[in-house]
Amino acid sequence: MPSYKAPTVPSSEITPRDLFYARRKFMQMGAGATLAALMPPALWAGEKLSGVKKSVYNVPEELTPYKNVTTYNNFYEFGTSKEDPANHAGTLKTRPWSISIEGEVSKPKVFDIETLLKMAPLEERVYRLRCVEAWSMVVPWLGFSLTELIKQVEPTSKAKYVEFISLKDNEQMPGQNSAVLEWPYREGLRMDEAMHPLTLLTFGLYGELLPNQNGAPVRIVVPWKYGFKSAKSIVTIRFTEQQPVSSWMQAGPGEYGFYSNVNPDVDHARWSQAKERRLGEFLRRNTLMFNGYTDEVAHLYTGMDLKQYF
Ligand code: MTE
Numbered sequence: 001m002p003s004y005k006a007p008t009v010p011s012s013e014i015t016p017r018d019l020f021y022a023r024r025k026f027m028q029m030g031a032g033a034t035l036a037a038l039m040p041p042a043l044w045a046g047e048k049l050s051g052v053k054k055s056v057y058n059v060p061e062e063l064t065p066y067k068n069v070t071t072y073n074n075f076y077e078f079g080t081s082k083e084d085p086a087n088h089a090g091t092l093k094t095r096p097w098s099i100s101i102e103g104e105v106s107k108p109k110v111f112d113i114e115t116l117l118k119m120a121p122l123e124e125r126v127y128r129l130r131c132v133e134a135w136s137m138v139v140p141w142l143g144f145s146l147t148e149l150i151k152q153v154e155p156t157s158k159a160k161y162v163e164f165i166s167l168k169d170n171e172q173m174p175g176q177n178s179a180v181l182e183w184p185y186r187e188g189l190r191m192d193e194a195m196h197p198l199t200l201l202t203f204g205l206y207g208e209l210l211p212n213q214n215g216a217p218v219r220i221v222v223p224w225k226y227g228f229k230s231a232k233s234i235v236t237i238r239f240t241e242q243q244p245v246s247s248w249m250q251a252g253p254g255e256y257g258f259y260s261n262v263n264p265d266v267d268h269a270r271w272s273q274a275k276e277r278r279l280g281e282f283l284r285r286n287t288l289m290f291n292g293y294t295d296e297v298a299h300l301y302t303g304m305d306l307k308q309y310f
Contacts, residue, residue, distance in 0.1 A: 049142055049204050055123040057198060059292065063126065064137035066206050068279040073213045074131065075232055076181055077166070077173035084175070085213035091172050092233065094217040101149070103239040104159035109152070113217050117203055120148035124207075125200060130262050130276055130291050132226040137279045141221050142204030145197045149237075155191070159239035162194040163187070164220055164231040181247045187231040188244035188258065189222065192300055198223055198293065224293040226260045257310040261301070262291035266310045 075085035078092075097113040111119075122142050130136040150162075168184035170176040176183045193199065200221040203210060210216040215232025222229045228248050238244075248256035255269045264274045264287035275284040290297050301309075 049122055049207065049209060052122045052124050052142055052207070055125040057123075058126040059128055059138060061126070061128070061138045063140060064279050069137055069139050069205065070211050070213060072135075072279055074133075074227065075175075075213055075215070077175045077183075077185065077233075078213070079175050080178075080180055086211075088174065089212035089216075091174070092167075092212045092216065093172060094212065094233075097217050097235075099218065099234055100236045101153045101239075102236065103163075104156045104241060105239050106154035106156060107152070111149075116149070116201075116218060119152070120144040122203065127198075127200070127221060127223040128291050129221065129223060129227050129230065130287070132228060132256070132260070132268060132273075134271065134273065134276045134284075134287075135279055136276045136291075139205050140207070141200055141202050142207070143200045143202035143221070146199045146201045146220065147195045147197065149201055150195060153239075155239050158241045160191055161240045161243050162189050162191060163236075163238040163240055163244040164189075164234050165236035165238065166231050167233045167235050180251075182250050183247075184235075185231060185247050186244065187220075187229050187246045187248075188240075189229070190243075190300075191239075193222070193297075196297060196300065198296055224262060224290040224297045226262060228256070229260050259301075259306070259309045261306060261310075262287065263289060263306055263310070265289075266307055 071086045072082045073085040074082070075089060078085045078088040095113065098110050099113075099116065100108075100110045102108045121144065123144055124140050124142055126138060126140050128136055128138050164187045166185035167173065168176065170183075189199070200223075202215070202219050202221045203217065205211075205214060210219065215230075215234075218234055219232040220230050220234065228246075243258055246256070246258065249258060252269075262273075267273055273287055276287045277284050288294075
């Protein structure tokens, strides 16, 4: 991946966090109908995600402005520069959409997106997401723990890993005409990682359905791992006995391992991971082990050499 380039979003275009929440509070008070006409359309998509409850899993940090979160993206299906997804992901059709759950499960099933959205109560969770390119952000994601879906399909005793496969359609995703990665985009987790309550099946951010460039209509967010583990626009979830080979492992086996835990002590082959830049900020901050989620996830890796299993 190319190295970090500072985003160039004028501060005048950023929806300040307080304004975002003030708007939402106002709508919750029942004034939504009048306000609807005044609101930018993207935020109104959030109206569909009603009944969202606050989660216990929130980091007490300043949110990264909506504008940065939605205009500085990696989504190689739409190009390799940070502006490409926001500029080109309009061609992605997110309805109808379904996810096929297959492999080592007793009850394989295809769920359409509307059914998925109603499977469990949606929560808002403020998570950090850190990219392997050493930038990071703090986002109010909307979704529920992936385990809610996993328990519906009853994995067999052979299910040791979970593979996530994104859409392959080079008409909707013109970046797939380039061989920069092998398509479709594929990622994987070990079963216990996938079943960890922090692993979020994600449908929205900042109160609205996911914008296309952030992985609409459904993606994974795994907050203690580098961002590329958080596959976007998923169409297949496959339970496997063997460790899956992800698109990034295939593209650069010496640079991208299966585990990909955020770890300031393990450099990327071409750059240090000791520091990171929060989108919208100027000074770099220290990278936190497991992206700050050590208390929640360190036990998953007891006894593993995380330099070997990077
Ligand atoms: N998923 C797909 N299908 N294609 C991608 O190129 N990029 C990954 C990940 N998921 C990617 C993907 C990378 S490198 C990052 S850092 C995150 O998405 C970025 O998520 P964001 O756009 O919400 O910040």
